[in-house]
Amino acid sequence: MQNISKRFGATVALDNVNLQVERGEVHALVGENGSGKSTLMRVLSGAIHPDSGSITFDGKPYAPHNPMEARRLGIAMIYQELALCPHLSTAENVLLGMEMQQFGVIDRKASRRTTEDALRMLGIVGLNVDAPISSLPIATRQLVEIARAVALDSKIVVLDEPTSSLTQADVEKLFEVVNILKEKGTAIIYISHFLDEIKRICDQMTVLRDGVNVGESKVGAVDTDMIVSMMVGRKIDTIYPRSERHPGEVVLKVEGLHGARKPEDASLELRKGEVVGIAGLNGSGRTELARCIFGLDVVKSGRIRVGTIEGTAKPAKRWSEGVGMLSEDRKLEGLAISMTIADNMTMTKLPPIVSSQKQSEDSHTWIAKMGVKCRGPQQIVGELSGGNQQKVAIARLLYHDVDVMLLDEPTRGIDVGSKETIYQLIDQLALQGKAVLMISSYLPELLGVCDRIAVMHKGLLGETKAVHETGAEEIIREAAGA
Amino acid sequence: MKSFIKNSSVFNLAGLVIAWLGIFAFFWWKAPPNFHSLDNFKTMARQDTIVAIATLGMTCIIISGGIDLSVGSVVAFVTVVIGLLLQAHQNPWIALICGIGAGGLWGFANGVLITRLKVVPFIVTLGTYLLVRGAAKGLAHNRTIDSPVSWLNDLTSQPTAEKFSITAPWKSIWQLLPVGVWLTVIFAVIVALMLRRTRFGRHIVAVGSNEQAARLCGVPIERVKLAVYVLAGLLVGLAGLMQYSRLTLGDPTAADGLELKVIAAVVIGGASLNGGQGSILGSLLGAWIMTTISTGCAQMGLDNWVEQMVTGGIIVLSVAIDRLRVRKD
Numbered sequence: 100m101q102n103i104s105k106r107f108g109a110t111v112a113l114d115n116v117n118l119q120v121e122r123g124e125v126h127a128l129v130g131e132n133g134s135g136k137s138t139l140m141r142v143l144s145g146a147i148h149p150d151s152g153s154i155t156f157d158g159k160p161y162a163p164h165n166p167m168e169a170r171r172l173g174i175a176m177i178y179q180e181l182a183l184c185p186h187l188s189t190a191e192n193v194l195l196g197m198e199m200q201q202f203g204v205i206d207r208k209a210s211r212r213t214t215e216d217a218l219r220m221l222g223i224v225g226l227n228v229d230a231p232i233s234s235l236p237i238a239t240r241q242l243v244e245i246a247r248a249v250a251l252d253s254k255i256v257v258l259d260e261p262t263s264s265l266t267q268a269d270v271e272k273l274f275e276v277v278n279i280l281k282e283k284g285t286a287i288i289y290i291s292h293f294l295d296e297i298k299r300i301c302d303q304m305t306v307l308r309d310g311v312n313v314g315e316s317k318v319g320a321v322d323t324d325m326i327v328s329m330m331v332g333r334k335i336d337t338i339y340p341r342s343e344r345h346p347g348e349v350v351l352k353v354e355g356l357h358g359a360r361k362p363e364d365a366s367l368e369l370r371k372g373e374v375v376g377i378a379g380l381n382g383s384g385r386t387e388l389a390r391c392i393f394g395l396d397v398v399k400s401g402r403i404r405v406g407t408i409e410g411t412a413k414p415a416k417r418w419s420e421g422v423g424m425l426s427e428d429r430k431l432e433g434l435a436i437s438m439t440i441a442d443n444m445t446m447t448k449l450p451p452i453v454s455s456q457k458q459s460e461d462s463h464t465w466i467a468k469m470g471v472k473c474r475g476p477q478q479i480v481g482e483l484s485g486g487n488q489q490k491v492a493i494a495r496l497l498y499h500d501v502d503v504m505l506l507d508e509p510t511r512g513i514d515v516g517s518k519e520t521i522y523q524l525i526d527q528l529a530l531q532g533k534a535v536l537m538i539s540s541y542l543p544e545l546l547g548v549c550d551r552i553a554v555m556h557k558g559l560l561g562e563t564k565a566v567h568e569t570g571a572e573e574i575i576r577e578a579a580g581a
Numbered sequence: 582m583k584s585f586i587k588n589s590s591v592f593n594l595a596g597l598v599i600a601w602l603g604i605f606a607f608f609w610w611k612a613p614p615n616f617h618s619l620d621n622f623k624t625m626a627r628q629d630t631i632v633a634i635a636t637l638g639m640t641c642i643i644i645s646g647g648i649d650l651s652v653g654s655v656v657a658f659v660t661v662v663i664g665l666l667l668q669a670h671q672n673p674w675i676a677l678i679c680g681i682g683a684g685g686l687w688g689f690a691n692g693v694l695i696t697r698l699k700v701v702p703f704i705v706t707l708g709t710y711l712l713v714r715g716a717a718k719g720l721a722h723n724r725t726i727d728s729p730v731s732w733l734n735d736l737t738s739q740p741t742a743e744k745f746s747i748t749a750p751w752k753s754i755w756q757l758l759p760v761g762v763w764l765t766v767i768f769a770v771i772v773a774l775m776l777r778r779t780r781f782g783r784h785i786v787a788v789g790s791n792e793q794a795a796r797l798c799g800v801p802i803e804r805v806k807l808a809v810y811v812l813a814g815l816l817v818g819l820a821g822l823m824q825y826s827r828l829t830l831g832d833p834t835a836a837d838g839l840e841l842k843v844i845a846a847v848v849i850g851g852a853s854l855n856g857g858q859g860s861i862l863g864s865l866l867g868a869w870i871m872t873t874i875s876t877g878c879a880q881m882g883l884d885n886w887v888e889q890m891v892t893g894g895i896i897v898l899s900v901a902i903d904r905l906r907v908r909k910d
Binding site: 393395413414415416417418419424426431432433434435436437438442443446447449450451452453454455495 | 777778779780781782783784786787790791793794795796797798799800801857858
């Protein structure tokens with residue numbers, strides 16, 4: 100892939116990016132969230148078309164019109180959210196879209212044989228290929244998806260964060276499969292945030308930052324610190340403002356919280372004027388902790404105290420107590436995408452009779468303060484960029500004037516400029532005496548923004564430690580349970 | 582200009598008006614000359630009443646992300662209730678209140694089943710569609726209910742000076758159109774204002790636009806949904822009253838398939854069946870377009886199948902245009 104560029108509106112997602120992958124090579128594609136990795140892969144898979152640049156595949160120019168064509172040409176994408184139909188069997192899933200037919204009827208015997216062959220090639224035997232895919236564990240489903248790539252005779256397999264929901268044993272099995280593919284001469288593009296995995300199985304790596312190539316080298320030639328500094332590209336202190344804060348009394352106290360699913364045991368205290376971070380892997384129960392506190396998930400046992408009020412409550416009550424929550428998923432839960440900015444900002448505090456003029460004026464204030472780029476309060480939220488949508492979602496908490504903020508991944512999937520705005524905002528809010536609980540998967544920002552950090556591991560929340568008494572390595576070890 | 586096109590509601594309404602003008606012009610050209618007369622407009626307005634009133638409730642339901650298939654059955658049930666009460670020589674006011682109340686009760690039943698059982702509205706109201714129709718037939722012993730003449734019959738009939746002086750409690754007011762049409766206009770304004778200018782209305786849109794986000798914002802989702810179905814039920818009750826007035830008797834088989842006409846009007850009016858989108862004015866225009874087509878076809882002496890095919894085409898076309906426009910954005 101040469102000089103690939105892609106713009107979305109005003110944001111440049113890719114700027115003259117190059118990527119070269121050889122046969123039988125495991126190539127790591129590394130970069131922070133929003134660095135352009137997924138956009139680049141979407142170009143490769145034919146889901147989007149680049150504005151400029153060219154792709155050469157097996158010595159021939161390659162410009163797929165759509166994902167189906169890319170798949171036929173031998174490019175297989177395996178995403179975090181698996182693209183399998185849960186009600187169909189393993190064999191049906193593997194051969195979906197290329198069913199083996201005879202006189203218009205599916206040849207079940209041949210299908211079964213092809214599927215079993217593909218699985219055997221990956222070292223998987225004894226799987227009932229007629230059972231519905233939903234009866235298999237997640238890790239096996241992922242292998243089935245790789246088997247689909249084998250059955251399609253794919254030349255390039257892209258693995259996007261394949262290990263994020265796997266246990267250690269399953270990760271080992273996946274690595275074996277990756278090695279088998281590699282020996283077959285398949286090129287593998289491996290996207291992961293886990294640098295130790297990359298060190299283990301990748302040969303070559305390309306690092307992206309803000310849509311630009313920032314490094315390419317043999318994996319063996321660099322150490323983890325060098326990779327991290329290439330990814331981040333600047334000293335952490337400069338982008339994370341942290342004024343001297345003076346925490347006051349406890350405004351949120353959680354003791355032995357046990358949710359219906361997760362967390363299993365979480366205790367923490369949040370004081371006025373401080374920022375407490377929750378670290379941990381995806382699926383460790385961080386989000387559920389916030390949802391339990393906010394009354395979105397069912398609490399099984401444990402105590403929650405907000406100010407002087409004890410007990411669990413529904414979201415409406417939490418808002419009235421001065422607690423606000425920012426969802427990790429803007430599109431699914433955070434915002435009503437088809438409604439206006441004004442409606443989204445003021446939804447929690449609407450008067451019985453709504454004056455659209457007053458609503459617009461209120462929203463206008465916060466649009467200006469947050470620097471939301473938009474045409475006005477009556478613009479539909481769905482038309483804004485990710486970063487601006489997130490600013491609208493945060494502005495809702497500010498408009499409501501909450502004292503306790505539960506921020507779940509406040510900077511996920513947004514551009515660097517918007518991130519800085521949000522970091523500065525969190526710092527200011529803490530100075531004003533607000534209490535902030537911040538959940539994040541991105542360690543540098545937690546270390547940069549928070550006063551204290553606790554780590555969630557498999558539903559258990561560890562002890563809260565002052566940020567200068569802990570460090571990235573200690574947190575990573577605790578999150579991984581080592 | 583760009584912001585005008587982007588402002589989807591204005592664009593959508595303009596499109597509907599243009600579509601109606603086109604259809605109207607066609608009939609003006611083809612249909613008998615009295616098609617564009619004032620009298621014909623009055624006739625069309627009268628015929629539009631039942632669908633239009635039911636549309637008001639359906640618009641709210643569809644905006645909230647739901648659907649109601651029981652509308653036609655409830656309308657029939659209401660005509661039976663009113664017919665029976667009048668037959669028993671009750672005061673017309675009591676018949677009116679009980680009729681509308683019966684609509685509200687069925688709406689309440691729909692709402693409770695949807696929010697408590699957490700079954701999708703399509704299935705729940707598919708059930709009540711049959712259930713209410715059956716109840717109406719049982720209540721009427723499978724017959725039409727003949728009832729004495731009362732002023733309820735005049736709600737949808739063209740007022741004449743002489744009629745007014747005898748039966749109606751309202752005298753020389755607004756004699757241009759029947760009371761039913763004026764009621765439709767008044768309720769349309771009320772419901773439109775409610776959707777736009779009240780917390781409840783904004784909550785309805787929020788629930789339909791993104792239920793999860795609404796929950797996060799502390800919107801009482803269950804209560805909002807229940808209230809929407811009750812409100813729609815009351816409006817369907819009112820539509821039932823108009824149906825009774827048109828028939829001047831209670832008929833358990835009346836308004837068969839009305840729900841589909843009503844849903845069609847709402848969809849033509851620009852609402853999304855995924856919720857969060859739709860407008861009262863749009864839905865009323867949708868209903869008005871359908872009425873114009875059916876009246877025009879009837880006056881041209883065309884068979885019912887022509888009208889059905891044209892209306893079906895309009896539904897598909899309106900949704901297709903909407904899709905194309907969205908894709909361009």
